[in-house]
Amino acid sequence: MDKKGGGNVYELEHTELSEKVYQLLKKMILNREFIGGQRLDLNDLSQKMNISRTPLKDAVNRLVQEGLMEVKPRSGTFVTNLKISDIEEVSEMRLMIEQWCVSHLTELRAQELVAALEDILEKFNRTLSVKPFPFESFLELDVRFHNEIVQAVDNQRMLEQYRSINSFLHAARIYFFQSYERSLSGHDEHMAFVQALKRYDLLEACGKLEEHIMNSKISMIARLQENGGAL
């Protein structure tokens, strides 16, 4: 596997190189080998990993998209540092957008949405019975569940903005949500939301959404506070 056969994990084959670089960097972030707020020296990294800048840039771009890294103009590339205020701001925007979408559903659109969400709920259910709990699959379904809600209102710009918010929260969830219990109660909250939507009770559905997003927020902030208020 290693180019020089020297067992150096930093040296990688050139096939699907950017995919491997992406996986490696992601693992290093999630394992806290890079910490939140840390500046990454891309020149240094490309030397250490013995790769050119292009695959490294590709990998970094994917991590930026997922909210695990951020590029600050004129200062460099950083590992995302989440603060309590970030989680509060982003949760508020998420609630605003999702509630707007739900409260503007026609009855037909609501029924189409219910069908799509019930399909995802079934997959959620299966995930919850797998051991060890496949947290990443659960998270992916969660993202799909909430994207469906926003897609139901036909506004491309809104969907783009929502996705960029959600990719940020995705990073927070990866850090803080590796909990079977919270996943289980999140699943219950999703089901209660779909039930209200099925009765076309949009006010109730908006209430259930608020509960769900507030619980997520509280849970994330609690974990963050255990960490001293920043990652």
Place this chain on the structure above:
Amino acid sequence: MDKKGGGNVYELEHTELSEKVYQLLKKMILNREFIGGQRLDLNDLSQKMNISRTPLKDAVNRLVQEGLMEVKPRSGTFVTNLKISDIEEVSEMRLMIEQWCVSHLTELRAQELVAALEDILEKFNRTLSVKPFPFESFLELDVRFHNEIVQAVDNQRMLEQYRSINSFLHAARIYFFQSYERSLSGHDEHMAFVQALKRYDLLEACGKLEEHIMNSKISMIARLQENGGAL
């Protein structure tokens, strides 16, 4: 004024160069010398204007910020082309954000906001009696009026997203709103909104906002349709 004294409008002094380039490009867009959707060749422009890329880039960045130009990754810099669907999407997002902010005002925050808005209304009033009608000043006050609403909710990310939406609409208003009559009725709608807010009747205030944003949208779309549906 001109560097070589040859009377060529493309040649500019190097003092406050990017400001002048910005003013010139803006004028060319508003006078339709550049048209919506047109790709701008920055190399060609910097040669024709006899300037280096740096002040040109600065000027373009300001116009992008204002929504008059857009940079599309891997394809270049374009003059913003507004379509009906853009105005619909952006109006919906604007209404969503402003209504969210109004419906989450405490009584104290509402009173502070009323004070700030009344100050702007007074300036609006003065603008309306000036002849010829100073449309750009009116527009600037309009942007300030709506920014105040969003600033009243303390969410930095929301304000940033709102501003980027609003700068896009700003371009639409420059094109389509050079109407004294629409400005006058817009002013009346602003006043009705502030009156409701003064009574802390948030539901009524949200209704007045909806009327205002819908009327703006309808007026913009009507003008756009006169233009064949795109700029």
